[in-house]
Amino acid sequence: MALQVNSRGSDVTRLQQALQSKGFDPQGVDGAFGRNTRTAVMNFQRAQGLTVDGIVGGDTAEKLFGSRDRKYFDGVSDFEGGGTVTSPGNVTNGGGWGGTERVANAAKSIAQQMGIPVTSQKRNLADTQRVGSSTSSDHYTGNTNAFAVDFGVSGSRGTELARRIADQYGIPRSNIGTFNGHNVTINGERYRLQLLWQVSGHYDHVHLGIKKL
Ligand SMILES: [Zn+2]
Structure with missing residues (x-):
């Protein structure tokens, strides 16, 4: 699953932050992939010589994040609201000191x-x-x-x-x-x-x- 219009969540937030930091303003960082985010992605893709489709898959992720790791664009949120790590990725607990x-x-x-x-x-x-x-x-x-x-x-x-x-x-x-x-x-x-x-x-x-x- 790539990031595209109607994608939501922490991957979209990270995408919007990355676009903003590279000078392609998505008109706000809200975790919702809408028309303005799509335009920013397309402008970024054009500037990078990528296929201009407004969809963030491996090639675009590599240019944006320096990695083709699917965690950047699979649309699965790393965290849900309230700071709850529901899909811990490589954040885990255990070991000594009360699991800290x-x-x-x-x-x-x-x-x-x-x-x-x-x-x-x-x-x-x-x-x-x-x-x-x-x-x-x-x-x-x-x-x-x-x-x-x-x-x-x-x-x-x-x-x-x-x-x-x-x-x-x-x-x-x-x-x-x-x-x-x-x-x-x-x-x-x-x-x-x-x-x-x-x-x-x-x-x-x-x-x-x-x-x-
Ligand atoms: Zn310290």
């Missing part, structure tokens, strides 16, 4: 693809004090139902990483740069996610904190 440890894996794989290193995960009390962190941090080993991971990165690559993590987990991009948490349900378990970038103390790394609720 494995929730971080999808972010780690994005960072790995980008060549960005993990610089910190769980920290004992001595390390917590050494780095000037707090015992309320998801990093602290005393918080046994939480996990956190830091990715050492700065500048525009940090922004790109934070956005890709946000999109993968269904965290609103507007949460990036705030301390707001975002609750998600993964395989029936509730977690509070916190994505920190370009807020106090987070200019040289992207932080993803995960707490079991």
Whole structure:
């Protein structure tokens, strides 16, 4: 199934964001593939020398997302409303720390693809004090139902990483740069996610904190 007029959902939202970022304005990002999105797709296809049919399949996806992976254009939503991950893709839970440890894996794989290193995960009390962190941090080993991971990165690559993590987990991009948490349900378990970038103390790394609720 390709994306076309009347397609809806997170794949369409991502499509509209990608079109917008490449200068082909779909006249709004609303997750509904209508006439304006079709026009933007056709303009993009024309500019790329693709078949101009207004339908997003593998060739158009490759130019837009750098990937022919069907997840970009199969029309199956990655997330449904309320931050519920109903079709987890590679976001899953389990492992240690109340099942939070494995929730971080999808972010780690994005960072790995980008060549960005993990610089910190769980920290004992001595390390917590050494780095000037707090015992309320998801990093602290005393918080046994939480996990956190830091990715050492700065500048525009940090922004790109934070956005890709946000999109993968269904965290609103507007949460990036705030301390707001975002609750998600993964395989029936509730977690509070916190994505920190370009807020106090987070200019040289992207932080993803995960707490079991
Ligand atoms: Zn951190």
